[in-house]
Amino acid sequence: MYQATQSAFILTSRGAGFLTTRRIKSFKCFVIGAVIINLLLFLSLAWKNAPRSPLSDVMNAGLLDVASNNNPNEIQPKRPFELGLPKGGASLEATSGWTIQEQEAVRKSACSYRTAVYMNNKHIDLNLPPFVHHVKSMTCLEGGEIAIFDDKFVKFNNVIIDSSKITNLRKGGEKMEDVWNQSEDEEYLKLEPGFFKASCLNPPVFNFPPADHLLEWAKSLQCYTANETVLSQYPLFTGTTLAIQRYEYVNLYHTMTDFYNAFVLMLIFGVPPSKLNILAVDAHPEGALDPVWKTLFGKFFRAGHLKEPTVFENLVWGLLGYFSPLNEHERTEVPYLTEFREFFLTRHNISTDHAINCDRLNVVIIWRRDYVAHPRNPKGSVVRKFDNEEEIVQQVKETLGPGANVQGMQLDNMLMQDQLHVIAKTDILMGMHGAGLSHILFLPATSGVIEFKPEYSNPALQHFKAFAYWRKLPYTIWHNYDTNNEKEFHKTYIPRDIVKKTVTEIFQEICKTVR
Numbered sequence: 001m002y003q004a005t006q007s008a009f010i011l012t013s014r015g016a017g018f019l020t021t022r023r024i025k026s027f028k029c030f031v032i033g034a035v036i037i038n039l040l041l042f043l044s045l046a047w048k049n050a051p052r053s054p055l056s057d058v059m060n061a062g063l064l065d066v067a068s069n070n071n072p073n074e075i076q077p078k079r080p081f082e083l084g085l086p087k088g089g090a091s092l093e094a095t096s097g098w099t100i101q102e103q104e105a106v107r108k109s110a111c112s113y114r115t116a117v118y119m120n121n122k123h124i125d126l127n128l129p130p131f132v133h134h135v136k137s138m139t140c141l142e143g144g145e146i147a148i149f150d151d152k153f154v155k156f157n158n159v160i161i162d163s164s165k166i167t168n169l170r171k172g173g174e175k176m177e178d179v180w181n182q183s184e185d186e187e188y189l190k191l192e193p194g195f196f197k198a199s200c201l202n203p204p205v206f207n208f209p210p211a212d213h214l215l216e217w218a219k220s221l222q223c224y225t226a227n228e229t230v231l232s233q234y235p236l237f238t239g240t241t242l243a244i245q246r247y248e249y250v251n252l253y254h255t256m257t258d259f260y261n262a263f264v265l266m267l268i269f270g271v272p273p274s275k276l277n278i279l280a281v282d283a284h285p286e287g288a289l290d291p292v293w294k295t296l297f298g299k300f301f302r303a304g305h306l307k308e309p310t311v312f313e314n315l316v317w318g319l320l321g322y323f324s325p326l327n328e329h330e331r332t333e334v335p336y337l338t339e340f341r342e343f344f345l346t347r348h349n350i351s352t353d354h355a356i357n358c359d360r361l362n363v364v365i366i367w368r369r370d371y372v373a374h375p376r377n378p379k380g381s382v383v384r385k386f387d388n389e390e391e392i393v394q395q396v397k398e399t400l401g402p403g404a405n406v407q408g409m410q411l412d413n414m415l416m417q418d419q420l421h422v423i424a425k426t427d428i429l430m431g432m433h434g435a436g437l438s439h440i441l442f443l444p445a446t447s448g449v450i451e452f453k454p455e456y457s458n459p460a461l462q463h464f465k466a467f468a469y470w471r472k473l474p475y476t477i478w479h480n481y482d483t484n485n486e487k488e489f490h491k492t493y494i495p496r497d498i499v500k501k502t503v504t505e506i507f508q509e510i511c512k513t514v515r
């Protein structure tokens, strides 16, 4: 329900007055930018020459949980993942009117972004909504030290993060068993002013939408004066760090919105995946999806684990998961999903190729089972389970014939790499409404999807219909409205003829051109 409200909000949040303010701001920014460009050059040179500790020392000096989070084996996919600039560097377009010569200086500005990148030698134009609107509405402040992208995400140069300004009892990353029954509220950081310090004369004016945690982050942001602050006294995190606050951190659907947002920001800022560090500004205990962050991107660590004030060379305040285009199910398109699939699979060393064989279809049925995933559900009760798992498997086999490879699997207790290994070769994905169906994003382009919903499930929830639609995959849904099919322990009986009908329908769709 929260999500639906959020999506509706996004559509109405761009008033005319808002845009006018924005234009004035951009103009001001341009003037200030032009005046301060020399100063910026000077500062960036001064910064370059300042003594700095190597990253590995900082990791050891600045973090409490080095052993668990500082993986000495930098993750390298078999096919190296590559991200580059198009030739000529033509993609730097912070503000129109800057000349080629100025681009060298501008490169150090927080206000630069890419309009195109190469990913695995493929050219991607970053010209699609909604992100193209976010970058085009960028406001450049403080001579390029702060860039506000449409009040959706923000990039800073040289932010000091002071974790002593966190008032929470727990710092995050605990074992689940140590924090049973901890309230969700305790897992969101309460930040005193000065948690974030940016180089500015006046704290920027943000217009973040209501309910965005960036409102809280903005309240904790103070300015330091660049000419009076010796940054080299602090440990330094070089490169780009994406700060995020995660919601529903063990839920694959919601975490997918965070993964996707991080992926697109990685493209926009032109950072290679292993060089994009992820800073969790939350106090969630350890979750089963935490390791996926480290596989996809660079280091993953928690703000509560920084031992002393630390400088982040480039810090991005990320786009809130609920505000991701992936969570706006009424959208007709979500950009870069093919690239996101390739990124996600490649980073897990999984091949993106699959040739469908309609005589030997691979069918995966996702089993939802009771499973302890977070401290607020110690019994691990899960709703929307199948009542007749074996019968469903039998019926799918009968419908598709002996060549079909039909497997029922509980995906959420498998390693992500093992899940993807299966999904990347799955021709028909079936499952009850649930986060596991987020794997639709990783299916081959020739696959189809069957979703089931119990009587008590809200028909307005269109998460996976939307995912399949955006990926142009055949999709069908059966929603039970017969009370007799609802059994105890939230199990739903799926009649054989329904299995046969839905599987036949999807089979005909995916195999109509191939056969």
Ligand SMILES: *[C@@H]1O[C@H](CO)[C@@H](O)[C@H](O)[C@H]1NC(C)=O
Pocket: 074, 075, 076, 077, 078, 295, 347, 348, 349, 417
């Ligand atoms: C992918 O393969 C590389 C090289 O063999 C290895 O170092 C890396 O750990 C693998 N990644 C994953 C997620 O298994």
Ligand SMILES: *[C@@H]1O[C@H](CO)[C@@H](O)[C@H](O)[C@H]1NC(C)=O
Pocket: 180, 181, 378
């Ligand atoms: C957690 O809460 C449940 C129900 O409120 C209670 O039965 C259980 O003993 C609590 N567990 C711990 C470790 O406090």
Ligand SMILES: *[C@@H]1O[C@H](CO)[C@@H](O)[C@H](O)[C@H]1NC(C)=O
Pocket: 201, 225, 227, 228
């Ligand atoms: C630093 O810059 C600020 C703002 O421009 C100025 O007010 C202050 O006097 C400067 N301090 C020094 C030591 O130059």
